Amino acid sequence: MKIAIAMGPWFPVPAIQGGAVPRFWQGLAEQFAASGHQVTMLCRSHPEQPDYEVINRVQYVRRGGFPQSPNIWLDLVKDLVYAITTTPMLPRTDVLVINDFWLPAFAQFHPLVDKVVVNVARFPKGQFRLYQYVDQFAVVSRPIQTAVARQYPAITDRMRVIPNAIDTSVFYPSISSIERSEKVLLYVGRLHPEKGIHLLIDAFAKFSKRFPDVKLKIIGPAQGNQGGGGENYLATLKQKAIGLKIKFVGPIFDPHQLSETYRAADLFCYPSLAEKGESFGVAPLEAMACGLVPIVSNLACFQDFIEHKHTGYIFDHQSSQPADQLALTLETAFSNWSSTCKIARDAAQKAAQYSYEKIAQQYLAEFEQLLRT
Known part of the structure; x- marks a missing residue:
């Protein structure tokens, strides 16, 4: 499969300024690539990162982006600009996974994209009526699934609960147990x-x-x-x-x-x-x-x-x-x-x-099923 992952305008990938979502999507992208798929990561530019590079068989394309602010309305405007400028750069792909507010509204009509999957990692804020032609919604928890279904029941049958992932090769228990006095x-x-x-x-x-x-x-x-x-x-x-x-x-x-x-x-x-x-x-x-x-x-x-x-x-x-x-x-x-x-x-x-490997396999199974429909 050709898989593209489009991140939002706030955090660079690989994550050098925080952000759990960029970190685990980098991990999933590398798992997809290790399974033999062609993977492209679309993300914001950063002075410390080149516009194009390949890391662990994942191609990174970096353009635009903005610093996040405490003002949600200003951030929505920034994100709209980012989505409008990112849409023309979307590559020909079988599955496009999106982690962004405005981008799905434009990407669902893109002629080079076969299937659009929106990763839903936040409570809905009324935006799902903009996504009526999105093919699938990967929601990270059951409460999010319930909230989205309540707000926009028309997409209930297109939702799948797939949790976030962690890097269990990095996050693992201590080998020895230490009893600290403090x-x-x-x-x-x-x-x-x-x-x-x-x-x-x-x-x-x-x-x-x-x-x-x-x-x-x-x-x-x-x-x-x-x-x-x-x-x-x-x-x-x-x-x-x-x-x-x-x-x-x-x-x-x-x-x-x-x-x-x-x-x-x-x-x-x-x-x-x-x-x-x-x-x-x-x-x-x-x-x-x-x-x-x-x-x-x-x-x-x-x-x-x-x-x-x-x-x-x-x-x-x-x-x-x-x-x-x-x-x-x-x-x-x-x-x-x-x-x-x-x-x-x-x-x-x-x-x-919740390892990268196990969650990546859940996503790949959903992608394959989606492409058969």
């Missing part, structure tokens, strides 16, 4: 209010009174152009953290360095509050693959791969006292460490099901 609670992700980091710090302040030997490490970008909540939000977080054993670390974009950071921790917390923003949760899955037990809010998207007290812990972020609920869950995890270690082993086994 345990590390870790958060990795954007520093944005919707991610609930302020809630995590409030809970940690309560929890640390009983567990003074635990420290919290918070890793991720705060800048608005990287999806963060801005310097004011970061300042608020640091103010809350005064007097607590909390360390703020900037974003880690290198996956090998990131995996080492996971393995150097003892527990992972991802207290997202994004009811209509969280679609899957790659960071908790990467943490699980590295042998960490995830503690997550009870958003539906996490329940595709996290089962309470089996592959992780889930707390009620919608309670009247969510910080108390999270603090109690942290206490449960650290107080019952032998049980938590058993959960960690089950979590790692669960995460192994």
Whole structure:
């Protein structure tokens, strides 16, 4: 097959400025190519990357692109410009996979493209009426499938649930188990209010009174152009953290360095509050693959791969006292460490099901079926 993958205007590929979606689509592209398919990756240009190159048998074509901003309306305009300028460059291809807002509206009519597949990794915002001639929608979780079907039921029979993937050759558990006297609670992700980091710090302040030997490490970008909540939000977080054993670390974009950071921790917390923003949760899955037990809010998207007290812990972020609920869950995890270690082993086994190889095979099977119709 000739497979083209069109990314949006924000992040370069290979990912050098973050972005879980560019990272795993690079991994899937390389799996497609390793299976003998001709693969082209269309993505934004970057001063550190050439306009054309081949990496691991995947051809990269880079044109245009914009820095992301905190203003969604401005970003929609930028993305429209990017889609209009990218459409004429689409190659002749059997299957075109799109990770972008506006591009499917134009690509569905492109004469050189046989089948168009839209990767749906966000909650719908009314755009699916623009995609009525798209051939298939690969949605990353069941909650996203339900939300799209509710908003635009005409495409229900064209949706397939195919989860995000992680690089299990990079994200894997430590070979040896190290019992640290000072345990590390870790958060990795954007520093944005919707991610609930302020809630995590409030809970940690309560929890640390009983567990003074635990420290919290918070890793991720705060800048608005990287999806963060801005310097004011970061300042608020640091103010809350005064007097607590909390360390703020900037974003880690290198996956090998990131995996080492996971393995150097003892527990992972991802207290997202994004009811209509969280679609899957790659960071908790990467943490699980590295042998960490995830503690997550009870958003539906996490329940595709996290089962309470089996592959992780889930707390009620919608309670009247969510910080108390999270603090109690942290206490449960650290107080019952032998049980938590058993959960960690089950979590790692669960995460192994989401390898690039396994998810790529799901996509290829769908592509082949699509081309037969």
